[in-house]
Amino acid sequence: MTLHSTPKPQTAPGPLLQVRGLEKRYGSRIGCTDVSFDLFPGEVMGIVGESGSGKSTLLNCLAGHLTPDCGQVIFDTRTAGPCDTVTMGEPERRMLSRTDWAFVHQNPRDGLRMGVSAGGNVGERLMAVGARHYGNIRDQALDWLSRVEIAAERIDDRPSAFSGGMQQRLQIARNLVTGPRLVFMDEPTGGLDVSVQARLLDLLRGLVRRMGLSAVIVTHDLAVVRLLADRLMVMKDGRVVEAGLTDQVLDDPQHGYTQLLVSSVLQV
Numbered sequence: 001m002t003l004h005s006t007p008k009p010q011t012a013p014g015p016l017l018q019v020r021g022l023e024k025r026y027g028s029r030i031g032c033t034d035v036s037f038d039l040f041p042g043e044v045m046g047i048v049g050e051s052g053s054g055k056s057t058l059l060n061c062l063a064g065h066l067t068p069d070c071g072q073v074i075f076d077t078r079t080a081g082p083c084d085t086v087t088m089g090e091p092e093r094r095m096l097s098r099t100d101w102a103f104v105h106q107n108p109r110d111g112l113r114m115g116v117s118a119g120g121n122v123g124e125r126l127m128a129v130g131a132r133h134y135g136n137i138r139d140q141a142l143d144w145l146s147r148v149e150i151a152a153e154r155i156d157d158r159p160s161a162f163s164g165g166m167q168q169r170l171q172i173a174r175n176l177v178t179g180p181r182l183v184f185m186d187e188p189t190g191g192l193d194v195s196v197q198a199r200l201l202d203l204l205r206g207l208v209r210r211m212g213l214s215a216v217i218v219t220h221d222l223a224v225v226r227l228l229a230d231r232l233m234v235m236k237d238g239r240v241v242e243a244g245l246t247d248q249v250l251d252d253p254q255h256g257y258t259q260l261l262v263s264s265v266l267q268v
């Protein structure tokens, strides 16, 4: 009998996130409904649509900030494999949001502690996952400040002394320092000057690609998804009306609403 060394089967990794039939209502008004998709490790999903189309509602349901009325959000946890984050206990969900998830708010004030130094904002997240050694925490904070292009000498300054773009970069550092696997972003470049937006987008793209992050990015700006997203979902009135590879959807939109979105950008 000959012994063959059997090669390990090359199983593709399963989805990091599986969303099924998600719905959230505000009384009789639909926030979002009938949303289903998979997100694979390292993939960036863009969600576009006009104001009021349900993007933020969906994102907040995915991130555990809102409780959906029905549907599943199954996240592939490090320890227990795929778990429905809608039905899991609050402590487990809180742990995920400290370790595996990150959330970048449109307004940096919602994602930063304005009364705490820049270094403290980054260090605090490390301490929340158990870091105790002051020197290490400060070193990691310095490293992250430099990765988001904030000068080391600003480490003791409060974010209130920073420009909008710097605040947003600090919020990103605070979110990524703990090595999350899934980043939620709600209009990360909204509210910034156009030139600052471009630089932030560049930075975000570099970080996402280098760290192999999975992300769900909500935006009404098609340039943002064109640059960052592998796949795209187009929302209207709380529903996904079109989904596919970003370039395909933007270059050859099938749904009338997507055609309108794309053409209105071209007219600007």
Ligand SMILES: Nc1ncnc2c1ncn2[C@@H]1O[C@H](COP(=O)(O)OP(=O)(O)O)[C@@H](O)[C@H]1O
Pocket: 026, 029, 030, 031, 032, 049, 050, 051, 052, 053, 054, 055, 056, 057, 058
């Ligand atoms: N807290 C709320 N209470 C009542 N209705 C809400 C609330 N938040 C959002 N909505 C409604 O849900 C729909 C989707 O809103 P939202 O998710 O904020 O859209 P988007 O982020 O695409 O602008 C809109 O009709 C909006 O008016």
Ligand SMILES: [Mg+2]
Pocket: 055, 056, 057
């Ligand atoms: Mg919104």
